[in-house]
Amino acid sequence: xxxxxxxxxxxxxxxxxxxxxxxxxxxxxxxxxxxxxxxxxxxxxxxxxxxxxxxxxxxxxxxxxxxxxxxxxxxxxxxxxxxxxxxxxxxxxxxxxxxxxxxxxxxxxxxxxxxxxxxxxxxxxxxxxxxxxxxxxxxxxxxxxxxxxxxxxxxxxxxxxxxxxxxxxxxxxxxxxxxxxxxxxxxxxxxxxxxxxxxxxxxxxxxxxxxxxxxxxxxxxxxxxxxxxxxxxxxxxxxxxxxxxxxxxxxxxxxxxxxxxxxxxxxxxxx
Amino acid sequence: xxxxxxxxxxxxxxxxxxxxxxxxxxxxxxxxxxxxxxxxxxxxxxxxxxxxxxxxxxxxxxxxxxxxxxxxxxxxxxxxxxxxxxxxxxxxxxxxxxxxxxxxxxxxxxxxxxxxxxxxxxxxxxxxxxxxxxxxxxxxxxxxxxxxxxxxxxxxxxxxxxxxxxxxxxxxxxxxxxxxxxxxxxxxxxxxxxxxxxxxxxxxxxxxxxxxxxxxxxxxxxxxxxxxxxxxxxxxxxxxxxxxxxxxxxxxxxxxxxxxxxxxxxxxxxxxxxxxxxxxxxxxxxxxxxxxxxxxxxxxxxxxxxxxxxxxxxxxxxxxxxxxxxxxxxxxxxxxxxxxxxxxxxxxxxxxxxxxxxxxxxxxxxxxxxxxxxxxxxxxxxxxxxxxxxxxxxxxxxxxxxxxxxxxxxxxxxxxxxxxxxxxxxxxxxxxxxxxxxxxxxxxxxxxxxxxxxxxxxxxxxxxxxxxxxxxxxxxxxxxxxxxxxxxxxxxxxxxxxxxxxxxxxxxxxxxxxxxxxxxxxxxxxxxxxxxxxxxxxxxxxxxx
Numbered sequence: 119x120x121x122x123x124x125x126x127x128x129x130x131x132x133x134x135x136x137x138x139x140x141x142x143x144x145x146x147x148x149x150x151x152x153x154x155x156x157x158x159x160x161x162x163x164x165x166x167x168x169x170x171x172x173x174x175x176x177x178x179x180x181x182x183x184x185x186x187x188x189x190x191x192x193x194x195x196x197x198x199x200x201x202x203x204x205x206x207x208x209x210x211x212x213x214x215x216x217x218x219x220x221x222x223x224x225x226x227x228x229x230x231x232x233x234x235x236x237x238x239x240x241x242x243x244x245x246x247x248x249x250x251x252x253x254x255x256x257x258x259x260x261x262x263x264x265x266x267x268x269x270x271x272x273x274x275x276x277x278x279x280x281x282x283x284x285x286x287x288x289x290x291x292x293x294x295x296x297x298x299x300x301x302x303x304x305x306x307x308x309x310x311x312x313x314x315x316x317x318x319x320x321x322x323x324x325x326x327x328x329x330x331x332x333x334x335x336x337x338x339x340x341x342x343x344x345x346x347x348x349x350x351x352x353x354x355x356x357x358x359x360x361x362x363x364x365x366x367x368x369x370x371x372x373x374x375x376x377x378x379x380x381x382x383x384x385x386x387x388x389x
Numbered sequence: 390x391x392x393x394x395x396x397x398x399x400x401x402x403x404x405x406x407x408x409x410x411x412x413x414x415x416x417x418x419x420x421x422x423x424x425x426x427x428x429x430x431x432x433x434x435x436x437x438x439x440x441x442x443x444x445x446x447x448x449x450x451x452x453x454x455x456x457x458x459x460x461x462x463x464x465x466x467x468x469x470x471x472x473x474x475x476x477x478x479x480x481x482x483x484x485x486x487x488x489x490x491x492x493x494x495x496x497x498x499x500x501x502x503x504x505x506x507x508x509x510x511x512x513x514x515x516x517x518x519x520x521x522x523x524x525x526x527x528x529x530x531x532x533x534x535x536x537x538x539x540x541x542x543x544x545x546x547x548x549x550x551x552x553x554x555x556x557x558x559x560x561x562x563x564x565x566x567x568x569x570x571x572x573x574x575x576x577x578x579x580x581x582x583x584x585x586x587x588x589x590x591x592x593x594x595x596x597x598x599x600x601x602x603x604x605x606x607x608x609x610x611x612x613x614x615x616x617x618x619x620x621x622x623x624x625x626x627x628x629x630x631x632x633x634x635x636x637x638x639x640x641x642x643x644x645x646x647x648x649x650x651x652x653x654x655x656x657x658x659x660x661x662x663x664x665x666x667x668x669x670x671x672x673x674x675x676x677x678x679x680x681x682x683x684x685x686x687x688x689x690x691x692x693x694x695x696x697x698x699x700x701x702x703x704x705x706x707x708x709x710x711x712x713x714x715x716x717x718x719x720x721x722x723x724x725x726x727x728x729x730x731x732x733x734x735x736x737x738x739x740x741x742x743x744x745x746x747x748x749x750x751x752x753x754x755x756x757x758x759x760x761x762x763x764x765x766x767x768x769x770x771x772x773x774x775x776x777x778x779x780x781x782x783x784x785x786x787x788x789x790x791x792x793x794x795x796x797x798x799x800x801x802x803x804x805x806x807x808x809x810x811x812x813x814x815x816x817x818x819x820x821x822x823x824x825x826x827x828x829x830x831x832x833x834x835x836x837x838x839x840x841x842x843x844x845x846x847x848x849x850x851x852x853x854x855x856x857x858x859x860x861x862x863x864x865x866x867x868x869x870x871x872x873x874x875x876x877x878x879x880x881x882x883x884x885x886x887x888x889x890x891x892x893x894x895x896x897x898x899x900x901x902x903x904x905x906x907x908x909x910x911x912x913x914x915x916x917x918x919x920x921x922x923x924x925x926x927x928x929x930x931x932x933x934x
Binding site: 121277278279281282284285286287288296297300301 | 718737740745759
């Protein structure tokens, strides 16, 4: 863990800050998430560090709780999409033939529909709950992960060590998890950072459009939506969640870049 | 003009290495090498991988590949120290006064441009010739290098000519701007032996006729003996011995040179066939999926327990395909394979675990035959666990036994493949195959990627293990010296057919068929004048033409 570049340190610091904030939200937030504590759009003061929102709730508390929701949904959706996408992608690469054809064509079909529209359609019929959001986002994103995982695995699959495992008589599960997965990890981890950010943006977009996290629960996209009218009067409340999304995106990417550099520079050594 | 074209004095070359988990540090890879080269002479640089021979070759063009930096010494070309030259002067030097022929012509030509465009590029760029003059010169060179249809071959794209022809095109490219010095970096290493001869002869004649000087870099002493005037033997960036070719070949002074000259001295008594073969390949005809072309035609060979069958041939002869058919990766169209008294399922899926255990395989590239993310212990331990259910201390004990057998020892158990040398990697692959206690091992070009001295060690180990474990080898190779060293029976393959088959002494003694004769005579011999002799006595054109 020596020689961490400065950019990665900055990224690690802010990422850790956001994640810790999310985990310890009830301890950190000065007020409750739905608690009306002051006037509408009060400026920042010693009591309300970031001011209050459109109905007089403390903005800092809502930002902290909102971050918790946003990060939780995005993380859960990313984990779901990576588990599903990479396992299916590896499976398609290892099996080849009609299994590969079926899966790949199905994924092509799913990808041909714009993700946002697809999600809006599904969420307008299905109940909008947090588990539902996670499932919809995870499934839609897993198509991208599938494509990457399959592409990486196809290259690894033709290596002699995979052939050697086949000749030994190993089962498909061993080939996927023991031979291919460890060698595909570094591109997947780099992609994971990126996909996490997309998930943050996606859930924020959905909330902004009113089909994401439902009030009185807070999330960053929802806070932008609630406070967007304030911009006309010069109230910066809507910009704060936007700033949070941007800094989280940048810092996670800095970390992902560093992980990618570190693992690829080993040239097949230890991960 | 002085009488030395290239003068290298105390050349030191360094590089930066990045060991995982440590700070990058600078190391020296060439430690003060000096030599002279007169116009029209050829100096052979010889050494094993890592000896620094290619690095020195490139340094004579003031170039360091990758992170390589020239850290000290002088390189004089035509009376100028090029290490002190400005970039513009160096640009005029490269491709003008000094040119370069790389090992893999296929990877060096731009596949999207016609050969002629690439051959004349440097000469035109350097304003040595007009485009027209350069093309005429290129055509003359094509003819001199023995390329077919020299007037039109330049209009083809690189993929439309064979590997040996492309290598000659690259030589034409290097000679086209009338350079004073050409650096040949392993120009024949990637070619088949019979093609190698043609290219060697073409290079030799071209050097003689154009009066150009050359640095000839190779790991094969027998090859360099044919074309050089002087030889410099390198080891780990140091000069071991430097002298006229005659002295190096016939009277080497240093121990290391003597080892290089006398390599491949393994003696192996031919064993006669026992009654029951462990493997019988019967009437196998095979083709790859989706093609209309049989890669193997009616192949019949037998392998006896505890013996070695060498399958010899050049690239495209079908020898590796035969291995794929035997292992079940490619089900044959016709014929069957009998192994240890039972007929094997043609398809890998239909084989029992016992079938798989008794038939193991060792690959050419040990690098990619081992999972880079598994330790040596895991790699060797997996077959033990998989076939014999060994776990814990018992497994570890057996892994250590195997590591001792391959002369590596217990300390290697936690290493990763990236931490091993080429020879050590191949040994681990051998241990993995042995761990299954097989009746037979297919060895697919197991020594081709290794330096001669290391390859020798591997062959000796294989023979030793054959005595102890009584395992049979199907040894696939293009190298006849290896075949002589280890085989009991030999099958010579040519265009998917077995051309000649029998005991070693029988296959290797006359009367020969034309192909076997060509193949046997193409193996470079370590004596002067061998090349001319072979070319004069040839009965058959090599496959490269």
